[in-house]
Amino acid sequence: MATDEAAGLVVIGGSHAGHQVAIAARAAGFEGPVTVLSDERELPYQRPPLSKAYLMGKQPREALLFRPAAFYEEQGIDLRLGVSATAIDRAAHTVTCDNGTVLSYRKLVIATGTRVRPLTVPGSDLVGVHYIRTLADIDAMLAELDRVKSVVVIGGGFIGLEGAAALKTMGRDVAVVELADRLMTRGVGKTVSTFYADHHRSQGVDVRLSTGVERLEGENGQVTGVILSGGETLPADMVIVGIGVLPNQEIAEEAGVDCANGIIVDENTQTSDPDILAVGDCAQFEGRFYDGSLRLESVQNATDQARTAGATVSGEKKPYDSAPWFWSDQFDLKLQMTGITVGYDTEVIRGDVAAGEFSVFYFKGDTWLGTDTVNQPANHIASRRLLDAGYALSQAEAADEGLALKELVKAARKGG
Amino acid sequence: MPKVTYRQHDGSEETLEVRAGTSLMLGALTGGVEGIEAECGGSCMCATCHVYVDEAWLDKLPKVQVLEDEMLDDTASERKPNSRLSCQIEMSDALDGIVVELPESQI
Numbered sequence: 001m002a003t004d005e006a007a008g009l010v011v012i013g014g015s016h017a018g019h020q021v022a023i024a025a026r027a028a029g030f031e032g033p034v035t036v037l038s039d040e041r042e043l044p045y046q047r048p049p050l051s052k053a054y055l056m057g058k059q060p061r062e063a064l065l066f067r068p069a070a071f072y073e074e075q076g077i078d079l080r081l082g083v084s085a086t087a088i089d090r091a092a093h094t095v096t097c098d099n100g101t102v103l104s105y106r107k108l109v110i111a112t113g114t115r116v117r118p119l120t121v122p123g124s125d126l127v128g129v130h131y132i133r134t135l136a137d138i139d140a141m142l143a144e145l146d147r148v149k150s151v152v153v154i155g156g157g158f159i160g161l162e163g164a165a166a167l168k169t170m171g172r173d174v175a176v177v178e179l180a181d182r183l184m185t186r187g188v189g190k191t192v193s194t195f196y197a198d199h200h201r202s203q204g205v206d207v208r209l210s211t212g213v214e215r216l217e218g219e220n221g222q223v224t225g226v227i228l229s230g231g232e233t234l235p236a237d238m239v240i241v242g243i244g245v246l247p248n249q250e251i252a253e254e255a256g257v258d259c260a261n262g263i264i265v266d267e268n269t270q271t272s273d274p275d276i277l278a279v280g281d282c283a284q285f286e287g288r289f290y291d292g293s294l295r296l297e298s299v300q301n302a303t304d305q306a307r308t309a310g311a312t313v314s315g316e317k318k319p320y321d322s323a324p325w326f327w328s329d330q331f332d333l334k335l336q337m338t339g340i341t342v343g344y345d346t347e348v349i350r351g352d353v354a355a356g357e358f359s360v361f362y363f364k365g366d367t368w369l370g371t372d373t374v375n376q377p378a379n380h381i382a383s384r385r386l387l388d389a390g391y392a393l394s395q396a397e398a399a400d401e402g403l404a405l406k407e408l409v410k411a412a413r414k415g416g
Numbered sequence: 417m418p419k420v421t422y423r424q425h426d427g428s429e430e431t432l433e434v435r436a437g438t439s440l441m442l443g444a445l446t447g448g449v450e451g452i453e454a455e456c457g458g459s460c461m462c463a464t465c466h467v468y469v470d471e472a473w474l475d476k477l478p479k480v481q482v483l484e485d486e487m488l489d490d491t492a493s494e495r496k497p498n499s500r501l502s503c504q505i506e507m508s509d510a511l512d513g514i515v516v517e518l519p520e521s522q523i
């Protein structure tokens with residue numbers, strides 16, 4: 001069906017990925033209107049500090065914003081805050097919003113991200129139970145924090161552990177309850193998990209592994225404790241839930257766009273409908289860094305895919321092919337990760353684990369998958385570059401402390 | 417409030433007040449200065465906040481730490497002796513008047 005001449009680019013979602021799509025499209029010379037719909041009321045802001053500096057009061061609210069309002073105006077980006085897209089009509093090339101507006105698009109980019117997986121045990125809706133996803137979530141936590149002494153974090157993933165570290169640093173009693181037998185199972189290997197469990201414990205965090213939650217108990221509607229699977233009760237006047245997220249893919253699914261665990265896209269971020277693209281946390285894709293298809297939840301993935309989408313909608317090609325990277329700040333430790341290391345069978349370690357300065361290189365058979373570093377940034381950056389270059393690091397090279405990875409990067413670049 | 421001058425690659429300049437304690441990266445972004453991406457938001461993970469610091473000010477800056485040094489090897493535009501990551505430079509009264517130049521490209 002013919003599309004409206006005046007129709008331009010419509011982006012659903014205005015966070016890391018969505019705002020960057022609009023900027024990248026303008027940078028690539030996209031002509032015509034660019035509209036970004038965001039159901040949050042804030043100007044686009046960064047999420048990583050929410051569980052780190054912002055929670056600890058070290059980063060003011062204004063410093064979370066990517067850009068001031070005037071920037072979007074100057075770029076000709078029509079940012080509509082507090083507006084939710086409710087349906088896509090692919091035949092008519094339109095998007096319907098909850099405020100009744102119907103927008104025509106030539107190209108549509110879905111950057112709807114993820115939402116938190118809700119806790120469902122009895123007591124989950126008590127006052128004092130919080131999630132860490134949006135600025136509004138953290139502001140709600142901060143408003144209660146003054147009267148909070150004990151916090152229980154449910155879920156030992158990155159975000160939960162960052163929250164635990166921040167609140168412990170702020171003088172609260174903190175416990176972390178994790179169902180798996182180690183921390184951050186989806187992101188790091190055994191050595192790093194064990195090191196972080198030890199470190200949290202050394203800082204006074206009560207880390208409970210292989211432990212489930214039966215229910216939450218409360219008084220007058222306010223949470224007072226967490227009942228564990230073994231029957232024990234941990235006191236809590238605040239509970240933080242960090243048990244993962246779910247992709248916001250329903251709007252695509254309902255329009256008949258192919259989805260699995262995320263909206264399926266190709267290397268140009270196009271979905272099964274070439275006029276509809278998807279980027280960031282909600283998009284599922286295949287690539288050379290992982291055998292199979294995956295969905296990543298990281299700033300790097302959101303930003304790089306958004307740049308690809310900005311190029312694609314402008315008629316350029318900039319296939320998405322960068323090595324994944326991610327970081328996490330807990331206490332004074334800097335954890336940096338690159339590659340996709342799930343499914344590894346061998347860890348090769350450099351440095352001194354006990355001293356908190358080490359790197360773990362992950363292998364599946366002879367294939368190097370990626371590297372985690374703790375306070376060893378040089379090995380992180382070099383690993384990232386080697387993965388980008390397609391370098392097949394061997395276990396012997398990984399183990400050789402005398403071999404500076406940086407030298408391999410130089411050689412790989414010269415050769416390639 | 418101390419002032420920072422951001423010079424674009426084409427020579428045009430903007431002078432802004434940046435509160436002490438705020439990074440030069442954030443000063444540029446909130447002030448609407450173009451030419452800085454800062455995709456990691458100041459975590460020293462992306463090297464897309466690269467600037468060249470006017471020689472006269474180099475000595476007054478805090479030393480380059482290991483992480484910044486490694487990241488500086490990874491900038492899109494050439495690393496020079498006066499290259500710094502603007503997210504790692506905190507504004508202070510001692511830096512009032514500092515001039516930084518933006519590279520041709522950050523990505």
Ligand SMILES: Cc1cc2nc3c(=O)[nH]c(=O)nc-3n(C[C@H](O)[C@H](O)[C@H](O)COP(=O)(O)OP(=O)(O)OC[C@H]3O[C@@H](n4cnc5c(N)ncnc54)[C@H](O)[C@@H]3O)c2cc1C
Pocket residue numbers: 012013014015016017018037038039040047048049050051083084085086111112113114115132133134159248251279280281282296297298299300302325326327328329
């Ligand atoms: C507390 C926290 C800490 C993190 N720390 C790190 C870190 O240290 N390093 C790192 O790399 N990554 C980190 N991440 C992950 C990173 O923030 C995400 O990968 C990133 O936000 C993904 O961006 P996105 O735009 O794809 O999705 P999202 O950030 O989820 O944004 C999607 C946006 O779309 C909006 N939306 C959804 N549906 C609609 C609709 N129908 N209409 C209009 N708007 C809609 C949502 O409200 C949301 O604003 C962290 C995340 C959190 C929550």
Ligand code: FES
Pocket residue numbers: 441453454455456457458459460461462463464465487501502503504
């Ligand atoms: S903002 Fe990413 S390194 Fe400075």
